Amino acid sequence: MTEIVTAAMIIIGDEILSGRTKDRNIGHLADVMTAVGIDLKEVRIVPDEEDEIVTAVNALRARYTYVFTTGGIGPTHDDITADSVSRAFGVPCEYDAKAYAMLEANYASRSMEFTDARKRMARMPRGAGHIDNPVSMAPGFHIGNVYVMAGVPSIFQAMLDNVVPTLKTGAKLLSATIECPFGEGVIGGPLAEIQKRHPDTIIGSYPKYLDGTFRTELVVRARSAEALAAARSEVATMVAGIKAIAKPD
């Protein structure tokens, strides 16, 4: 079987923790990872504090195949991701010649001053590779298994599009959803029995509370189509059997 490939995400930004900005990147990364067969196993949102970023990067890069960060790579004083990731890897954070030249030429072509603030966007850990930014030029970077991208959703998505084709992907987790008109209180017992009989699947139950009653979406996940089909049919049969006798939650 194809190997399991795992990932974690680190969102760097006081603005998310304060509620000022509502995150739009977690769901996008989760969708993309699922689509290519990489298991997103953990997400952390940390403040713009170097110690916190270093701790998170080192904890997660040691545990997972890939770590993706968003935020903190702009030109201002609170953009400390490049410094923090450099410290996490124990390498200097310095101007990248290629990024510096590219930004310098870009601003020159627009008759704009290449300010010290803008120069900050050319800083990255020594030895890092670029992640192209087709939206606003200033590149993200990758070092080891850590991929550092922008927090602005349109730029993050464009950078991720450039990163994904370079990743090794795993055995895609197949899934099947069974709509259930009853709440978990009704199907919880039999569903647990089905999970026990199908240890090679992950059976999830997701309640929805609508108009004063619960409904449930039952999702079976497996890496083999056979395992998926076997568990799925048992779940469907169970739900059909209950329809006759149970009252909704």
Next chain:
Amino acid sequence: MTEIVTAAMIIIGDEILSGRTKDRNIGHLADVMTAVGIDLKEVRIVPDEEDEIVTAVNALRARYTYVFTTGGIGPTHDDITADSVSRAFGVPCEYDAKAYAMLEANYASRSMEFTDARKRMARMPRGAGHIDNPVSMAPGFHIGNVYVMAGVPSIFQAMLDNVVPTLKTGAKLLSATIECPFGEGVIGGPLAEIQKRHPDTIIGSYPKYLDGTFRTELVVRARSAEALAAARSEVATMVAGIKAIAKPD
């Protein structure tokens, strides 16, 4: 000065990590914490795996004033939050007599069977207190500084409304926003100087990329109105001064 009160959030749920469900609770908790003067310092999203939940609960409850969890308290086999939090605190997870009686009476009044699955919702760590659930009855719980709530947003919000009045709140972080028509590349340098001159404030810069140009929202935060006003006026003066000379990013 009022003491600083901190919080962390743990979101328990494979469905968020797979992208199936898009989180709607982080932003709500962040807004509420900011409104009452509690600093949300970290958020972790972890899978439905007991070891992961125990590790996150113990890491965060030791560091922050409060820990809030969402998800995994329903009646199905993948709802393992009560067991995991019990293990984190080293106490047994058992039926809570009050919760059991309340649920039993509720289902009886609706002529519905009190199934083993539904009984699971009465389980909590020994010694835990209830968090009332006005939406669907099954209570959350709190033990030590950890508050365990539902993942369904309408229920989470209702539970949080019951919790907040019981929390000690801190010195509210005041904030002022200055709209800046220029990108960070223009204001990054002078803004860093202002931050240096006002160490008792947190000055954030939030770029927005719209119609091919960058704009910036500059946010000054401080716990004293005086510190806020002083830094705010310097930022506003700086932006006004640049308007005459700079081109937008």
